[in-house]
Amino acid sequence: MATLGFIGSGSIGTNLARLAVAAGINVVLSNSRGPETLAEAVAELGERAHAATPEEAARTGDWVVVSIPLAAYRKLPVAALAGKVVLDTINYYPMRDGHIEVLDSGKTTTSELVQEHLAGAKLVKAFNNISDHHIPSLARPAGAADRTALPIAGGDPQAKASAADLISRLGFDTVDGGPLTESWRFEPETAPYAAPYFTDPDAARAGWVQLAEALRSGNLPQTPPADPGAPLPAAQLRTLLAGTPRKLTADRVLA
Numbered sequence: 001m002a003t004l005g006f007i008g009s010g011s012i013g014t015n016l017a018r019l020a021v022a023a024g025i026n027v028v029l030s031n032s033r034g035p036e037t038l039a040e041a042v043a044e045l046g047e048r049a050h051a052a053t054p055e056e057a058a059r060t061g062d063w064v065v066v067s068i069p070l071a072a073y074r075k076l077p078v079a080a081l082a083g084k085v086v087l088d089t090i091n092y093y094p095m096r097d098g099h100i101e102v103l104d105s106g107k108t109t110t111s112e113l114v115q116e117h118l119a120g121a122k123l124v125k126a127f128n129n130i131s132d133h134h135i136p137s138l139a140r141p142a143g144a145a146d147r148t149a150l151p152i153a154g155g156d157p158q159a160k161a162s163a164a165d166l167i168s169r170l171g172f173d174t175v176d177g178g179p180l181t182e183s184w185r186f187e188p189e190t191a192p193y194a195a196p197y198f199t200d201p202d203a204a205r206a207g208w209v210q211l212a213e214a215l216r217s218g219n220l221p222q223t224p225p226a227d228p229g230a231p232l233p234a235a236q237l238r239t240l241l242a243g244t245p246r247k248l249t250a251d252r253v254l255a
């Protein structure tokens, strides 16, 4: 029986774990506070789910999703993840993670930084460009006419194929976005990032501007009603990936 490990079991981790369990895949959740704090999530997910430490989740998983704030990436267990296909959902938000010069300047990408730390792991950037609430609302069975495509990037073709197979079982098509050096193409605020999966992409982008202004002024806006999402076909995603300009920290609205 296949097992998907999770290091980070917050919003993205638990949404992916639900899809995995629905697809007949066992899941091992972990977080920073310890397995006992995941009892509720495990109970909701049912008998296919267990909680463990990050090291145990890494060793048990046939694939491992790392879904933590970038600021914590150096705590990822290097030895336990060596040889594993690691799906990296991490985004860089300086307001949360602190400034990292090599990312601000575009010398490297977020996933290259994580791969550099995880020597021996086969990193595949995935699920970073879709909002958490669109993961359940846009997942579809293989062959569905309205299936949504997600970009992946990585340096190991076999690892990418394995990740694509997993992602398909979870409910999404994939488009190969190239090696990790090209993964800036779907980092925050690029053309394929988050907005195209909203029913109104322009309104989603306008919402980021409002949120940035609200964060500056300290008056947080009310959370907008959940958007059901709009399927993004692979051909459209390819066009967005090919045409997007790079968005460095200084070019971003929310950073």
Ligand SMILES: NC(=O)c1ccc[n+]([C@@H]2O[C@H](COP(=O)([O-])OP(=O)(O)OC[C@H]3O[C@@H](n4cnc5c(N)ncnc54)[C@H](OP(=O)(O)O)[C@@H]3O)[C@@H](O)[C@H]2O)c1
Pocket (backbone or CB within 6 Å): 007, 008, 009, 010, 011, 012, 013, 030, 031, 032, 033, 034, 054, 067, 068, 069, 070, 072, 075, 076, 089, 090, 091, 092, 093, 127, 128, 129, 130, 131, 132, 133
């Ligand atoms: N939310 C979105 O819509 C979205 C979309 C795409 C990508 N992302 C990116 O995906 C990542 C996760 O996002 P999220 O929204 O799921 O975050 P979240 O809800 O805040 O969850 C973060 C998880 O990471 C765990 N964690 C933190 N430090 C850890 C460590 N050293 N070892 C193990 N686990 C640790 C936390 O555990 P504790 O609570 O125990 O500390 C928590 O389970 C972020 O990089 C984010 O930018 C988010």
